[in-house]
Amino acid sequence: MDPEEHVGKAWDRLIRRAARNDHPEAAVALDEMRPRLGPLFRALGGDDGLRIEPAPALPHGARRTLLQSIAGSHRRAELAWTDTQALYLPGRLALFPETALNRDLYLWLAALAALGDALPAGSSWLARGPELAHRALRRLPGMRPRYERLVSAYLPLRPDPGKLPAGEAAAEQTVRAALTDPGTAVSIPAAKRPPAPVALWLHPSPPEEQAPVAASDAGEGAEPSSEGETRDLEDRRRRRGERVAMPERDKGLLLFRNAESIWSWSEFVNVDRPTEEDEDLEAAADAADDLDLLSLSRDNKRTASRLRFDLDLPSEANDDTPLGGGILLPEWDYRRDALRPDFCRLQPMVAEDAPPAELPEGLRSTARRLRGQFRQLTPTRTWLAGQPEGTEVDLDAYQHFVAERAAGAATEDPALYRDLRPGDRDIASLLLADLSLSTDTWVNSRARVIDVIRDSLYLFSEALTATGDRFAIYGFSSRKREHVRYHVLKEFGERYGGRVRGRLAALKPGFYTRMGAAIRQSIRLLAGQPASHRLLLLLTDGKPNDMDRYEGRYGVEDTRMAVREARRMGLQPFCVTIDRDAEDYLPHLFGSRGYVVIRTPEELPRRLPHLYAQLTR
Incomplete structure (x- = not known):
């Protein structure tokens, strides 16, 4: 490394460390607080359809200290706000030197968000913040001691009014008064810069550029504990974007009236879907993180990415055989509050050309042990x-x-x-496996998610064959509402043997995850079984999504309605997932006792049969 570069990097680290005003040793991560924030938010009346997501860091425009200006840090702050999709909270809070206070701040912000719909969404955050805090303290008197502790610890962290220009000092005094007594009316005097962000207030709506915002100081100046944690958090943050017209490419040089205007210039980068031919994708991600606003446009030129996507579709000769012309199914539109009839086309498919197969050698000892254990569930005469x-x-x-x-x-x-x-064990079960493209990811150096799912289906079948319970296995994926693929792996009444194992061996990742349609077809099949206990078991690695509008809140609400339809039919729906973020949305879909999260995917094949035994005991 060049000596000048080495000195420069050391100087940069030194300045950034000196400019920091957070407390990494007392940091609390949003993922750590999710199990408490979700129940609190919903118990206080928050929309149970909203997931909890890490907020983006946005520019606030407030005055920074000299060291922060030299270090180029603290230009952004993470806001706390809600929209129709999620509740956004700072991904990491290290504002206070005590861990308990950082946890209290998360709880306070969740409580504010639960009460936030009562105030106009377009109001200023400087007016909305104290008003909402006052309302929360009035409705939740038990929160007052927590709030007073937070204010007492937070005021010394605010900018010193004595070191600010007159207008900004007056604004800061007003903010401090509103924090101490939220019931007072707020009128911020005109100043060159807005007040510093207020960590104890909530932003009223998706923030706009250059607006002063409420957030913690855990923004650009707060560094997570590791590089991996930083990248993981950045990947899950919501980016701000806008749609713009495609820029002309034959323009000449840009001219600036003032020399400093060059710092406001943003580069146009032609970014398509990443492919294996793309180079330096990490550098492109770093460049995107440096942009305050991502401007997106549609390029009408034909590119290889579209051709590449079409080539990823299996040919008819290599695809499973369709059964019939498809089945029309409804879909729930939460925005219309109505069920749209015949909206999706589900296509049953079967791998007729799959050769019969034996149980893989590596699973035989486990299968032998499971069969012995599950024979004990067989009713005695x-x-x-x-x-x-x-x-x-x-x-x-x-x-x-x-x-x-x-x-x-x-x-x-x-x-x-x-x-x-014989004893009474009248059970019928249908296992529905998610075969979307996300199952092509690697669990470890030896196996992918689809391999773990396949092994789970093998052992599940071996165990249920020992009990004599009736069961069926199907898989699903989708590509928009007109093509929901429903793979027949084992039907009710079909004997488990080499042909079924052959279909399981032929499993491969599909496309997307239109859960609602697949669940509704499973309901039809399972409801026709004459059994006193009918279990619908969903095996997935992620949340509902598809290429069209079936994503976010829309897909979650349709899936939730399908689960409710299953319960109305007398079925027992239950979800098994390996998605680490599942606790954000699965309680809304299946209820607090209607799902289980497998933290280590490799354990799924072993745990799935035992989970079935518990559900049907």
Whole structure:
């Protein structure tokens, strides 16, 4: 490394470290707080359809310290706000030197967000913040001690009014007064710069550029504990974007009236879907992170990416065989609050050309052990005494009958027999497996998600064959509403054997995850089974989504309605997932006891049969 570059990097690290005003040793991550924030938000009346997401860091325009200006940090702050899709909170809070206070701040912001719909969405955050805080303290008096602790610890962290210009000092004094007494009216004096962001207030709506915003100081100046944590958090943050016209490419040089205007210039980059031919994608991601606003436009030129996507579709010769012309199914539109009839076309498919297969060698010992364990679930044959018909005479019943007849009280139709009959285990189960493209990702260096799912289906089938329970297995993926693929792996009444194992061996990742349609077709199949207990088991690695508008809130609400339809039909829906963020949305879909998250995907094949045993015990 060049000595000048080495000195420059050391100087940059030194200045940035000196400019920091957070407390990494007391940091609290949003992922750590999710199990508490979700129930609190919904218990206080928050929209249970909103997921909790890390907020983007946006420019606030407030005055920074000299060290922060030299370091080029603290230009942005993470806001707390809601829209129709999610509740956005800082991805990491290290504002206070005490971990308990950072946790309290998360809880306070979640409480504010739960009460936020009552105020106009277009109001200024400087007016909305104190008003909403006042309302929260009035409705939630138990929050007042927490709020007072937060204010006492937060005011010393605010800019010193004595070191600010007159207009900005007056604005800061007004903000401090509103924090101390949220019931007071707020009127911010005119100043060259807006006040510093207020970590204890909520932004009223998706923020606009150059607006002063409420957020924690855990923005650009706060550094997560590791590089991996930084990238993971950035990948899950919501970016701000706008749609613009495609820029002309034959323009000449840009001229600036002032020399400093060059710092406001943003570069146009032609970015398409990434392909294997793309170079330096990490550098492109870093460049996107440096932009305050991503401007998106549609290029009408034909590119290889479209051709590449079409080539990813399997040819008819290599695809599963369609069964019939497709099935029309409804879909729930939460915005219309109505079910749209015949909106999706589901296509049943079967791998008829898949050769029969044996159980993989690596699963045979586990399957042997599972079969032995699950045979214990098979109902034992028991003697039923006092029957009018049977295979043997019930001596106790006969003696009782003789004694009663001698006493003159014998019945006309005595039950003098006993019969050996099987126990009662009347169960039908349908396992629906997500085969979307996300299952092509690697769990470890040896296996992909689709491989883990395939092994799970093998062992699930082996275990249920030992009990004698009726079961069926289907897989699904989708490509828009007109092409929902529904793979027949094992039907009810079909014997589990080499042909079924061959279909399982032929499994491959598909496209997207239109869950609602697949669940509705599974409901139709399972509801037709004459069983007292009918279990619909969904196996997935992510949330509902598709190429069209079936994403975010729309897909979640349609899936939730399909689950409710299953329950109305007397079925028991249950979800098994390996998605680490599933606890944000699965309680809304399946209820607090209707799902389980497998933290380590490799454990899924072993845990799935035992989970079935617990559900059908």
